[in-house]
Amino acid sequence: MPAERPLTRNIRIGEEPLDLAGYERAGGYQAVRKALRGMTSQEVVQAVSDSTLRGRGGAGFPTGRKWSFVPQRAEAPVTYLVVNADEMEPGTFKDRLLLEGDPHQMIEGIILSAYAIGAQYAYIFLRGEYLLAAQRLKHAVNQAREHGYLGEHILGSPFSLTVHVHTSAGRYMCGEETALLSGLEGFRALPRAKPPYPQVAGLWGHPTVVNNVETLCNVPHIIERGADWFRQLALGKDGGTKIYGASGQVSRPGAWELPMGTSLRELLEEHAGGMQAGRTLRALLPGGASTRFLTAEHLDVAMDFSSVQAAGSRLGTGTMIVIDDRTCPIALLRNVEHFFAQESCGWCTPCRDGLPWVEQLLAAIEDGTGEERDLEVLAMHTHFLGPGKTFCAHAPGAMEPLESGLKIFREDFDRHIREHRCPWKGVH
Amino acid sequence: MSTADAPPPAQGRADVVPALPSGLTAAIATLAGQYAQPRAACVEALKCVQQHFGCVDDARLRALASLLGMSAEELDGVATYYNLIYRRPVGRHVIHLCDSVSCWLRGEEQLCAQLEQRLGIRLGETTADRRFTLLPIVCLGYCDHAPALMIDQTLHGDVQATALDPLLEHFP
Secondary structure (H helix, E strand, O other): OOOOOOOOOOOOOOOOOOOHHHHHHOOOOHHHHHHHHHOOHHHHHHHHHHOOOEOOOOOOOEHHHHHHOOOOHHHOOOOEEEEEEOOOOOOOOHHHHHHHHOHHHHHHHHHHHHHHHOOOEEEEEEOOOOHHHHHHHHHHHHHHHHOOOOEOOHHHOOOOEEEEEEEOOOOHHHHOHHHHHHHHOOOOOOOOOOOOOOOOOOHHHOOEEEEEHHHHHOHHHHHHHOHHHHHHOOOOOOOOEEEEEEEEOEOOOEEEEEEOOOEHHHHHHHHOOOEOOOOOEEEEEEOEOOOOOEOHHHOOOEOOHHHHHHOOOOOOOOEEEEEEOOOOHHHHHHHHHHHHHHHOOOOOHHHHHHHHHHHHHHHHHHHOOOOHHHHHHHHHHHHHOOOOOOOOOHHHHHHHHHHHHHHHOHHHHHHHHHHOOOOOOOOO | OOOOOOOOOOOOOOOOOOOOOHHHHHHHHHHHOOOOOHHHHHHHHHHHHHHHHOOOOHHHHHHHHHHHOOOHHHHHHHHOOOOOOOOOOOOOEEEEEEOOHHHHHOOHHHHHHHHHHHHOOOOOOEOOOOOEEEEEEOOOOOHHHOOOEEEOOEEEOOOOOOOHHHHHOOOO
C-alpha cells in the first residue's frame, strides 16, 4: 500500500491550487467542523500533544508543549497566532511548496491552531519574495472569509478569527520568532531577550504563538484522523510525515513528502537520483545551511530529530544541501559564512564582529594567503559564537557548518595553507 | 551603485515635505487598519511607495514616516534593514541574483560573470541606459531550480548562463 501523503495530497506542481470548493470536495474543512462543533480548545491541544508533532521550522520543539505555555483564556483576552512563513534558510523550499500548492490547508491549520490557543487574530508573516504564495494566500483568505470559515462566529460557534497576510521585504533574521515580532510591529527586526517568551508576552505584549508553515499544515490531519494515525505514519518515535528536500549536486533536486524517519540513503539515492553523473558524494548539510555536515558514513541514519542529533547534526528544515568531491569545501564554507555575516542583525558583538572576521579568514585561506594560526582563530570563533554566548541563535547556527567543516575538511584547509593556493581552482 | 541620482529639488520652500499621492495614502491607511498600531504597516507601505516611485528617497521616506507617526530616522532604520527596499534609485528593472549555497553549487558564479559581461556592469551597478540594476540576493527558496534569480516580480529558475538574451528581452 502506498504511503499516505496528507500534506501534499492536493498539490499538483504547475497547476492552480484547489479553490475553496475544490478543497471542500477533497475533504477539506471537515477538521474545522469537527473541532468547533465537538471539541474544546484543550482537547485540540491534547490531540496535537499526543500526536508528537514537533516544529518543522528547524528547532523541532514539541508543538503541543509550546501551545500549553499560553495562559488560560480568562487571563489573556487578546492572543495572537503568527505563522512563520519567512522561509529563508539556504537550501530550504518546502514551505513554498505548501503555500503555493494548497493555501486552504494552511488556512485550515491556522483556524484549528488559533482555536486551540484561544487566538482571535492570526498573521501570516510571509517572506516578500514569495509573490505567488502571497497572491494565492490572500485569495484563499478572502474565499474563506466569504464562506464563513473566518470572521465572526465561525460555523455558528463562539469562535471568531481574523487572518491577515503580512509580507516582509527580505531579511533572514525575520525567521527568528522574536525578531519576526519586532518586524511585524514595524520596528527594525532585531531579536528580543528571552524570557519573556512570546507565549507569555509577544506581539504588542500579548500572548503569541509563532509556528512554522509545515507544522500548522499538519494540524487539520491530526484533528481529522487522530493522534494515533499520525504517529503511525512515521518510522520512528517522531510522528507524521516530513517534507524532505535535496539541492546541490544531485541528479534530481526536489522535495518529497515521506514518512518521518526515512533514511538519508533513500532520500539521496532513490528520490534525488543520487549524485550528478561523474560526481561522488563528499558531504551534505542535512537540514539547511545552519546544520553540521554529514558524510557517506551516515547514509543509513534515519532522518528524524533524535537520530540526526545522535549522528552529530540536526534535522533542521529537513532540506539537504549536497556537496560533491569536485567542490572546494573552503570556498563552500566561505559562501555559507558570507551569508551569515551579511544577514547578522548587528546587535551583539560576537555575531556582528565575529562573522565578518570568519568570512575574511576563510577568504584568505581560499585565496592562498591563509596561515596556520587562522585555523586557531576560526576554532576560537566556534566557541565564542556558540550557544549561550550570543543574543540569539543566528551566530551559533553559523558556527555549526564551520565547526564540523574544520574537522572533516582539515586536509583541505592544510593544503590551502601549505600550498598557498586553492587546489580546486579550475576543477569543475 | 555607479551613479547616485538625487531627486530634483522640491519647488518652493526647502523644508516642505512633498506629500504622497492621495491614492497611495489611502492604500496605506487601509493597510494600517490591519494592525494594532499604524507603524506596523511601514514595511508594506515602504513597498507601496517603492512600487510607485521606483525607490524610497529621503523626501518620500520623511512623508511616509510622518503619515505613520514615526520619526524619519526610525523608518530609515527599518527601510535599510531589508534587501528588497531600495533607498537609492534603481534602473527600470532590478535583477536579483541568488548567491546562496545551493545556487552557488549549481553555477551561480559563472552566471554572475555572464550577466556582468552581457550588461556591462558589476554587481551593485545600473546600466548606463538605466534599463537594469544587478544586485545579489540571499536564498530565494527555489533551490530545486538552481541557479535562480528574480527580475522585478518574476522568479526564474534553471537559468542558463548561455541563454540570457531570451530572458532579458522581456524587460525593455
